[in-house]
Amino acid sequence: MLKEIFVKSAMTYEYPPDGGTVPIIDPYDGCTIGCPYCFQLEDETWNTDLNVKVNISDVLQKELIQWNKEDTVYLGSKCDPYMEIERKYQLTRKCLLELSKLNLKCMVTTKAGSKLIFRDIDVIKPMGNKFTLLLGLSNLQQLSEIDDYTLMSNIQTANQLHRMGITVWVFITPILPGITDIDSMISAIDQDIPVFLDKVRLKRNTRPALRLESFIGNHYPHLIKTYKDIIYNNKDVYYEDIKEKWGKTERVKFVFESSNSTD
Numbered sequence: 001m002l003k004e005i006f007v008k009s010a011m012t013y014e015y016p017p018d019g020g021t022v023p024i025i026d027p028y029d030g031c032t033i034g035c036p037y038c039f040q041l042e043d044e045t046w047n048t049d050l051n052v053k054v055n056i057s058d059v060l061q062k063e064l065i066q067w068n069k070e071d072t073v074y075l076g077s078k079c080d081p082y083m084e085i086e087r088k089y090q091l092t093r094k095c096l097l098e099l100s101k102l103n104l105k106c107m108v109t110t111k112a113g114s115k116l117i118f119r120d121i122d123v124i125k126p127m128g129n130k131f132t133l134l135l136g137l138s139n140l141q142q143l144s145e146i147d148d149y150t151l152m153s154n155i156q157t158a159n160q161l162h163r164m165g166i167t168v169w170v171f172i173t174p175i176l177p178g179i180t181d182i183d184s185m186i187s188a189i190d191q192d193i194p195v196f197l198d199k200v201r202l203k204r205n206t207r208p209a210l211r212l213e214s215f216i217g218n219h220y221p222h223l224i225k226t227y228k229d230i231i232y233n234n235k236d237v238y239y240e241d242i243k244e245k246w247g248k249t250e251r252v253k254f255v256f257e258s259s260n261s262t263d
């Protein structure tokens with residue numbers, strides 16, 4: 001159920017296993033993109049409602065007064081900041097406006113596939129190198145609809161923004177054997193854009209692992225053995241091949257090698 005809520009704090013913090021503290025702004029709590037591998041699903045209470053933090057930008061404005069300008073803020077962890085609902089509420093845009101006023105560094109993560117980010121070009125472009133878009137390509141809805149990756153909405157967005165001078169990093173995380181054709185995807189992405197890759201990292205019997213297994217069984221039944229091997233035996237032949245092939249290419253980076261979850 002959609003709920004409009006009022007929050008007392010705008011910034012939340014995540015503590016990755018490698019140490020450190022990651023400041024996050026989630027204008028929404030809940031996500032409509034529906035990635036079955038989403039690590040947020042480990043929290044059974046997450047996404048039971050779609051919470052819209054209607055006052056978040058006002059709260060953020062006050063919190064940013066004390067903000068250390070050297071710290072990067074991440075926008076989007078428990079939501080996709082550019083999912084459809086943003087068209088109506090414009091909370092991502094309002095938060096970006098607050099960050100841009102103070103010239104703060106921010107990274108926005110999305111795999112929504114809408115072109116909604118172009119609405120905010122007037123805010124993003126003046127932010128210059130303070131703004132980075134982390135664009136995810138493992139959007140199963142998009143992947144199921146496309147054979148020619150040059151036509152994939154998120155790849156087109158990456159290339160268009162890059163050509164407009166916006167810093168874009170592309171993430172194929174996770175690589176989905178039998179679904180993501182990495183060679184074709186990398187070829188379709190402009191040569192100067194860094195591409196980050198990672199394998200499926202899901203702990204067996206967790207909600208995301210069970211959800212991905214069920215999704216593959218329903219939509220790609222011929223791949224079920226491959227995914228069971230990945231989830232239950234930690235065996236991912238395709239990923240090893242990709243590492244072998246792309247491991248020495250400078251713009252292709254392999255991430256989260258020590259992590260156990262995937263986003």
Ligand code: SF4
Pocket residue numbers: 031032033034035037038039040077078079080111112263
């Ligand atoms: S991985 Fe990101 S886009 Fe996908 S459901 Fe989770 S929060 Fe939404």
